[in-house]
Amino acid sequence: MTARDRLDHVLARLGVRRSGWRIRPGLYRLGEPGPESPVFVSANYTLSFDALRGALQGIDSYILVLDTFGINVWCAAGKGSFGTDELVSRIEQTRLADEVSTRTVIVPQLGATGVCAREVLRRTGFKVRFGPVRAVDIPAFLEAGEATEDMRRVTFNLKDRAVLIPVEGKIASPILAGLTLGAYLADGPVAAAGVGAAGVAGFAGFPLLMPWIPTEDFSTKGFLLGGAVGLAAAGAALLSGDGSAGQRAARAVSYVLALPAITSFIALNFTGSTTFTSPTGVKREMNRYIPVMAAMAASGILVNGARHLFGRKRG
Amino acid sequence: MASASNLNTLEYDPELCTRCGMCSIVCPHRVFASGNGAAARLIDPDSCMECGACALNCEPGAIKVDSDVGCASAMIMAALTRRKEATCCG
Numbered sequence: 001m002t003a004r005d006r007l008d009h010v011l012a013r014l015g016v017r018r019s020g021w022r023i024r025p026g027l028y029r030l031g032e033p034g035p036e037s038p039v040f041v042s043a044n045y046t047l048s049f050d051a052l053r054g055a056l057q058g059i060d061s062y063i064l065v066l067d068t069f070g071i072n073v074w075c076a077a078g079k080g081s082f083g084t085d086e087l088v089s090r091i092e093q094t095r096l097a098d099e100v101s102t103r104t105v106i107v108p109q110l111g112a113t114g115v116c117a118r119e120v121l122r123r124t125g126f127k128v129r130f131g132p133v134r135a136v137d138i139p140a141f142l143e144a145g146e147a148t149e150d151m152r153r154v155t156f157n158l159k160d161r162a163v164l165i166p167v168e169g170k171i172a173s174p175i176l177a178g179l180t181l182g183a184y185l186a187d188g189p190v191a192a193a194g195v196g197a198a199g200v201a202g203f204a205g206f207p208l209l210m211p212w213i214p215t216e217d218f219s220t221k222g223f224l225l226g227g228a229v230g231l232a233a234a235g236a237a238l239l240s241g242d243g244s245a246g247q248r249a250a251r252a253v254s255y256v257l258a259l260p261a262i263t264s265f266i267a268l269n270f271t272g273s274t275t276f277t278s279p280t281g282v283k284r285e286m287n288r289y290i291p292v293m294a295a296m297a298a299s300g301i302l303v304n305g306a307r308h309l310f311g312r313k314r315g
Numbered sequence: 316m317a318s319a320s321n322l323n324t325l326e327y328d329p330e331l332c333t334r335c336g337m338c339s340i341v342c343p344h345r346v347f348a349s350g351n352g353a354a355a356r357l358i359d360p361d362s363c364m365e366c367g368a369c370a371l372n373c374e375p376g377a378i379k380v381d382s383d384v385g386c387a388s389a390m391i392m393a394a395l396t397r398r399k400e401a402t403c404c405g
Contacts (some may be wrong), residue, residue: 002387078366078382112341113382147340154343211354216318265385269388271319276344278365279383281322284388 013110020245023049025067027094030058035101038142041087041111043068043076045119055135056075059142064105076149084123091124107133109152128194148301161207164273168203172266179262186247187251190240194233201225202266210270218267218277219289226263230256246310250303261293268293321361324381329354331377338378341368 023044030053039062042052052063062271067085068076076082091097091105106117109130117128132141132151141147176199184192205225206213213221233254242248268285324402325346330384332354339355344362347369349355355377 019320029369077368109341110343110368112372113366114371116371117337118372149345152340152343153345153378216320218319270387274320276362276364277319278321278323278363280381281319282322282366283390284322290391 017307021046023065023069025065025090027096027099028063028065031058033060033062035099037061037102038098038104039064039105040102040138041066041105041107043071043073043082045070045072045076048072048287051135052138055138059139062088062096062100064094064096073108074110074113077111080114082111083114084119087115087120087128088123091126097125103127103219104129109133109147110154115185119230123143125231156275160275161210163206164207164270165204168207168266168273169200169271171269172199172203176262188242190233190236190242190251191255191304193236194229194259195262197233198226198229198262199266201229202263203288206263206267206270207273217285217289218271219264219285219293222264222267223260225267227256229263230259233259243307244310250310254300254304254307256300257296257303261297261300264289265293291302316377320364323360323363323365325357325360325363325365325380326379327355327357327360328377329356331375333375333377335374337374338369341372343368 023042023046025044037060039054040052042049044065044067049063049065049211051153056063064087065141066076066082067090068081068086069080073082087105087107095104096105103125104127105120106129107117110128110133113139115128117130120128121124130140130147132147133154134151137147137151139150139287176196179199180192202225206218206222209225210218210221213224215221223262233255237251237255238248240248243251268289271282271285334349334352334354336355339345339349343366344359344364346357346363347355348358363364363380365378365380365382369383370376370378370380370382375381
């Protein structure tokens with residue numbers, strides 16, 4: 001099968017959206033490339049490949065797809081599957097040196113976490129040029145012959161964060177559903193609504209509001225956001241006519257204790273989706289705040305359970 | 316104050332720099348500046364997220380950084396399963 005066939009194959013697949021997340025690794029032709037055409041390296045993840053393919057419309061070029069097990073460039077580079085060894089072996093396997101006369105491959109900048117440029121040059125004779133972070137900047141990069149500072153910088157704006165909400169929600173929802181059901185059975189609808197709201201605050205509210213919540217750490221931002229939910233739920237419990245004054249107070253206290261822990265834990269996990277947190281910093285934050293979250297959740301559950309000691313509403 | 320976004324293990328020795336400029340090309344947070352025939356300069360070390368791209372591409376080994384997978388969930392899994400290295404995303 002020629003590279004041309006493979007391209008047709010992929011185009012057909014892409015016609016049916018999302019039928020496959022993985023692209024077959026190998027060399028693809030875009031348009032009518034010649035021996036002098038640029039060679040772009042990508043991951044075998046549909047969205048990475050599509051972003052590149054879309055940006056290269058009207059540019060005759062080659063795309064060398066590495067086998068990253070369906071993972072995007074940056075994450076795969078962090079793990080090494082988008083890396084020096086895979087790039088070297090893919091250059092050799094596709095006989096790229098016979099296909100093109102140019103001796104340069106353009107690797108997305110974020111691939112540099114896994115690709116050692118001088119090692120690739122030493123082993124294959126191909127020079128690695130690191131292109132812009134975002135594929136959409138490639139035409140301007142080709143035009144100017146170099147990347148501007150902005151093309152080299154990773155951003156994390158409102159839109160970048162908003163697109164993560166469905167993913168974060170999907171990851172959190174099985175556990176949240178269990179917790180919500182547990183809260184409903186053990187306490188009632190207000191507790192269940194509180195747990196659900198604390199979860200939504202974590203996976204949707206936090207990504208949206210992150211830069212404007214006035215603390216430094218993800219966990220404390222989560223405590224503040226979850227605290228607002230906790231206070232609202234506490235207010236609802238106090239105003240409800242359900243149970244004695246003591247029971248209502250115990251409920252209110254338990255919500256203020258337990259609900260922020262839920263939001264905060266989800267917020268802490270969002271560190272894995274950001275573009276700027278360092279593992280050292282995340283570890284420190286985990287060591288500092290996970291015990292606090294656990295203590296808050298446990299004491300919240302204890303206080304809630306203890307409401308039965310206050311006896312039933314009289315008269 | 317040190318936090319998840321500005322605490323890091325980045326170390327740079329300008330004495331060893333060969334002025335190739337690779338660090339300032341690969342860094343996604345513009346931690347290094349290079350050019351004008353001078354050794355690379357650390358201009359924003361707090362923004363380092365320990366991705367390791369600079370150290371991997373620094374031939375003389377002037378840059379050192381402990382790079383690792385940065386997801387809290389991966390680290391929690393690593394801690395629970397008592398593995399040394401965190402892995403994520405398949």
